[in-house]
Amino acid sequence: MNLESRNNEPPNPEAQELLSALLDDQLTSEQAAELRAQLERQPKLRELLTQLEGQRAQLRQLPRVGAGSDLASRVLAEIRERSVVVELPKATEEETGPRGGWRSVYLLAGSLAAVLLLGLFLWPRNVAEQATQVAQTDAQVRRKELDARQRERECGPRQRSHGTDLPSPSVHEA
Amino acid sequence: MASKVMSEPLHDESETRLIRAATAGDPEAFGRLVLMYQDRLVNSLFHLLGNQAEAEDVAQEAFVLAFLKLATFRGQSQFYTWLFRIARNLSVSRFRRARKTASLDAVESGGSQLLLSDEPAPDRQLLVEEAGTRVREALARLSEEHRAILILRELDELDYDAIAAALELPVGTVRSRLHRARLQLKAELEALETVTGSGTREKRTS
Numbered sequence: 001m002n003l004e005s006r007n008n009e010p011p012n013p014e015a016q017e018l019l020s021a022l023l024d025d026q027l028t029s030e031q032a033a034e035l036r037a038q039l040e041r042q043p044k045l046r047e048l049l050t051q052l053e054g055q056r057a058q059l060r061q062l063p064r065v066g067a068g069s070d071l072a073s074r075v076l077a078e079i080r081e082r083s084v085v086v087e088l089p090k091a092t093e094e095e096t097g098p099r100g101g102w103r104s105v106y107l108l109a110g111s112l113a114a115v116l117l118l119g120l121f122l123w124p125r126n127v128a129e130q131a132t133q134v135a136q137t138d139a140q141v142r143r144k145e146l147d148a149r150q151r152e153r154e155c156g157p158r159q160r161s162h163g164t165d166l167p168s169p170s171v172h173e174a
Numbered sequence: 175m176a177s178k179v180m181s182e183p184l185h186d187e188s189e190t191r192l193i194r195a196a197t198a199g200d201p202e203a204f205g206r207l208v209l210m211y212q213d214r215l216v217n218s219l220f221h222l223l224g225n226q227a228e229a230e231d232v233a234q235e236a237f238v239l240a241f242l243k244l245a246t247f248r249g250q251s252q253f254y255t256w257l258f259r260i261a262r263n264l265s266v267s268r269f270r271r272a273r274k275t276a277s278l279d280a281v282e283s284g285g286s287q288l289l290l291s292d293e294p295a296p297d298r299q300l301l302v303e304e305a306g307t308r309v310r311e312a313l314a315r316l317s318e319e320h321r322a323i324l325i326l327r328e329l330d331e332l333d334y335d336a337i338a339a340a341l342e343l344p345v346g347t348v349r350s351r352l353h354r355a356r357l358q359l360k361a362e363l364e365a366l367e368t369v370t371g372s373g374t375r376e377k378r379t380s
Contacts, residue, residue: 056328062329076208079204
């Protein structure tokens with residue numbers, strides 16, 4: 001592994017990465033010995049190591065921030081709340097299970113029965129009304145025919161006027 | 175910002191027992207797990223998001239989700255790294271939502287700083303005079319992935335394997351990304367120092 005660079009040049013990238021690994025105690029003893037030899041010869045590399053060590057010290061001296069005193073309570077409260085939310089669909093499912101299904105069947109059957117009863121109640125009235133109307137119409141027709149025959153018998157065959165009266169079937173038959 | 179003593183984590187056996195009890199539906203056991211990790215998680219989220227209220231909200235949501243998903247925790251990684259992974263995914267979702275609703279100007283000024291936008295705008299001069307605040311400022315300027323890896327390594331002091339588990343990355347990627355993050359932070363700190371220097375010079379001449 002060639003880690004050499006000239007005194008005035010910045011350390012090569014491979015040597016720089018090894019410095020980082022040296023800081024974290026991640027090098028084998030051989031790698032560490034070779035790097036330390038390079039450090040003796042290269043002031044820029046030494047300077048970089050000093051900077052990285054100072055940077056680490058600064059990071060580790062950053063003030064620690066703690067959690068609020070009630071974080072654990074809030075976590076447990078939310079866990080309970082979510083557990084309730086998770087259980088709710090189960091309860092709904094039970095309600096819409098077999099019992100709920102029968103309830104729907106009963107409702108449908110009841111609705112159908114009501115429609116049938118209403119139909120039966122209304123049906124005779126309609127028929128009667130229609131029958132009455134038909135009977136009334138027939139009676140009127142028959143009465144007109146009788147009147148026409150009566151007039152023929154009393155006055156003899158009527159002379160046809162030019163298109164003012166409608167011809168009656170009895171006139172044509174005669 | 176009040177500094178608090180971090181909760182001391184229990185040893186693995188106690189933690190495992192609590193996780194088993196919580197998985198079986200014991201909320202008290204889960205409450206103890208929350209108490210064990212709440213300060214550590216909120217601290218990491220605070221530096222990740224740059225805002226304490228956001229950090230607390232995300233931590234709360236992460237703990238709730240962790241409880242609901244506890245049956246899927248196989249114990250192959252540390253509980254904290256698993257928890258952090260949940261919290262980080264929530265943070266990333268919030269970040270994306272914030273980016274969608276942010277103005278075009280805010281987007282152009284740098285996505286990683288969006289979640290800091292609801293903090294009162296500090297006097298820049300005062301900000302850079304305090305070294306700790308300057309580091310925070312530099313950290314906030316990093317990309318989210320660089321900020322996350324530095325927090326896990328330098329603040330949570332996780333080893334590479336644990337970081338790999340928390341960020342779902344190969345260990346080799348952890349090493350290279352961590353190094354790039356350090357170089358980026360160094361560049362940001364130098365840029366802030368330059369601003370401080372020029373600001374100080376302007377102050378002296380006026």
